[in-house]
Amino acid sequence: MKDRQHTIYIVVPPDGKIQHVVNRIEKLDFEIIWERVCTEDCLSKLRDTLPDVIIAEDNSSIENFLWEVRSKYENLPIIVLSGTNDYSNGLRMVEEGAEDYISRGQIERLDIAITRVLKKDSSFSKAGIRSGLYILEEEIVGMCFDEQYTLENILQHFVESIERIHPDLIPVVVRIEDMRMYSWISSGQLSNRFLSLLDGTRVGPNAGSAGVAAYHKKNVVCLHISEDERCKEVRENALAEGLMASWAIPILVEGGKIYASFCCYCRQESHSLSLWNQEALDRIQKILQIVIGFKQVHQSLKLREQRFRALVQDGADLISIVDKSGRFKYVAPFSNSSEGINAEDFIGKSAFDYVHPKDRQRLKRILEGLAPGERVEVGPFRSLDADELPGWKETTITNMMNNPAVEGYVVNSRDITDQMEREQKLRESVERYEIVSKATSDTIWDLDLEEDVIRYNSNISEMFGYDTKRITKVGKWWRGKLHPDDRPYVLQKLDDAWTEKEDRFQMEYRFRCADGTYKYVYDRAFVVTDEDGQPVRMIGAMQDVTHQRTREQILKDSLKEKKILLMEIHHRVKNNLAVVSGMMQLQAFQSESEELRQKLFHSVGRIKTMASIHEFLYESQNFSNISFNENIKKLISAIIETVSLNQSVGVDYELEPVDININQAIPCSLIINEIFSNMLQYEYRGVGFLKIVVSLFEEDETIHIKISNNLLDDQASDILSDNTLSRELIETLSRQLEADYGYKIENDDRFFYLSFDRSEANGIGSTKVKDKRAVIKGDAVRTVVGY
Secondary structure, X not given: OOOOEEEEEEEEOOOOOOHHHHHHHHOOOOEEEEEEEEHHHHHHHHOOOOOOEEEEEOOOOHHHHHHHHHHHOOOOOEEEEOOOXXXXXXXXXXXXXXXXXXXXXXXXXXXXXXXXXXXXXXXXXXXXXXXXXXXXXXHHHHHHOOOOOOHHHHHHHHHHHHHHHOOOEEEEEEEEEOOEEEEEEEOOOOOHHHHHXXXXXXXXXXXXXXXXXXXXXXXXXXXXXXOOHHHOOOXXXXXXXXXXXXXXXEEEXXXXXXXXXXXXXXXXXXXXXXXXXXXXXXXXXXXXXXXXXXXXXXXXXXXHHHHHHHHHHOOOEEEEEEOOOOEEXXXXXXXXXXXXXXXXXXXXXXXXXHEOHHHHHHHHHHHHOOXXXXXXXXXXXXEEOOOOOEEEEEEEEEEEOOOOOOOEEEEEEEEOHHHHHHHHHHHHHHHHHHHHXXXXXXXXEEEEOOOOEEEEOOHHHHHHOOOHHHOOOHHHHHHHOEOOXXXXXXXXXXXXXXHOOOOXXXXXEEEXXXXXXXXXXXXXXXXXXXXXXXXXXXXXEEEEOHHHHHHHHHHHHHHHHHHHHHHHHHHHHHHHHHHHHHHHHHHHHHOOOXXXXXXXXXXXXXXXXXXXXXXXXXXXXXXXXXXXXXXXXXXXXXXXXXOOOOOEEEEEEEEXXXXXXXXXXXXHHHHHHHHHHHHHHHHHHOOOEEEEEEEEEEEOOEEEEEEEEOOOOOOOOOOOOOOOHHHHHHHHXXXXXXXXXXXXXXXXXXXXXXXXXXXOOOOOOOOOOOOOOOOOOOHHHHXXXXX
């Protein structure tokens, strides 16, 4: 019923919009005259007429506006209407004197705020509260029987109704789980910050009215939150929210279990709670317990119905009643028949017609031997569909012949064909695994990463000598059997496979046997992942490679011995050649014949050339190839040291890195020795300074050598034109290399060239000369070629 006429000023800037406010005001059950007032004109207008309430828009000047109005009209209610959802600003407005703060997303709360302000001067009587609760109870009961309303819908209506009955109250329903509080349904006047701090608070004697009511299971009234010790744990949060007093009642369900607390807060102390006597609180408690209890029972029944439908109506069972002879009397219409027959078409037919002949007698004996009231579960048996195709079923039979409503056997059959086929495939897979496991000598292992358990096949005993029955804590046992030097590598390898999500990997390590010895194993593994790609299992095979590793070590040791032996051979050959060359040099120094002396020196150079090859092989420890560019430098240096010169000789090297085998290095070095030594003979023709250029390069597997000097054509001597030992050696050694050689003139530059294809012939002394026995200046030349 509408009482006296009320006045509301809507204070906004000149361009402000107020229609959404007007729409809310016009819906209220009050006789209201509203007036739009500009912010700048409000103070002057208040001197003439004071409204019952001011609704002011939040803007940059709102704080000054609040201060000016409050300083002159202390009791004039001002409701601030925000254009944002910033609640922290709202708390500041309330502290500055605003009656309430309404955010943009909670415009419907404007109704409650206006109602609360306009009714402040009205006398709230206990009879009025009693009448409001009576009406609310009727509404709630009606909603309980209406399936469109959930428990949350009803509680939300209850909270809003309490606000309408008494606008000063701020209600909230708190759910209790594991003796902790969680906000469930709350008034829009409570901030998310307040509710989030409430969530998870443990109930107890100092947990505020809601927590204390749940703890003691009785009504609690806190008239002064700031002083009441029962509010100690929630006081800071409540006072920050502007809450001064509260009361709460526990909501108990069947068995006296605490389910929730209903709490009402007030922004003023004590007086607003005085109207709520024990009768009113008991009625609220009764309403909430009826709502929650009824909806819980209703929800339980609904879940049971859904479960029944899931298990029966939507299931794969064939539910039927058969008579004493096994003929169908009834088939549930919602039954799912794997036989491909409609439910009504079973009536009158024998259930045994759909059983495989080999299992038919077994089921008949079970049916005949079943006593009244007895129930039996029949294991898998073969069935037949409408086309007599085989399948598998399991069934439960209950003798209810003595039940007048049934007078038959209740049969519940389920098709398990897919399950049996899967089991058959699994058995076949296990059999194949066992066969493979027996056929291989490898140790097969299966690691469950979640349980940290490893399972092995029987080869773990044969390969390592362990009795699997005595192995406990297999994961730890396996790690303990790794060789200490290999353990970090193996564990890191496993960790990398997990973290990098590799699907397979392999590793080699040593594993301790039961007798304390170690075996080398080559381990290959496959990683199994779950739906999220996380490793959950590893399957692998350990192969014993100890024999291979032992043979490899023997070969390595043998190779090492041979290397040492070859090094010693090269060393001794070099030393023996050095002795021979030294003796020839002594002979040359003692000879009075200059011609003999020169020939001896030439022979010394040839011997040193061969010795340098052995020295180079000895120093490099590479018995197949030598660095020929480095060998050329040593060779030429040795020739210059051997031949006594009275003139200056300069040598320029244009050598690319080239490696060749010893079979080509020796004849090539001897040819270079002959050419270079021949060039040095020109000192006796009066040449003051001799400059020699030596080039080496490789192109398309062909090795090229060029030797030139600064002599004029009339000074140069063609060693190949004279019938000398040098010529015979060069020709013979060139045939051995299958080389092109001779003198050329290019760009007025006369030089000796030697070109031959790279050869990979193995072994010292191997040669391509087709006729080693050709007589070339006697046995001496033949010996050189054979070398």
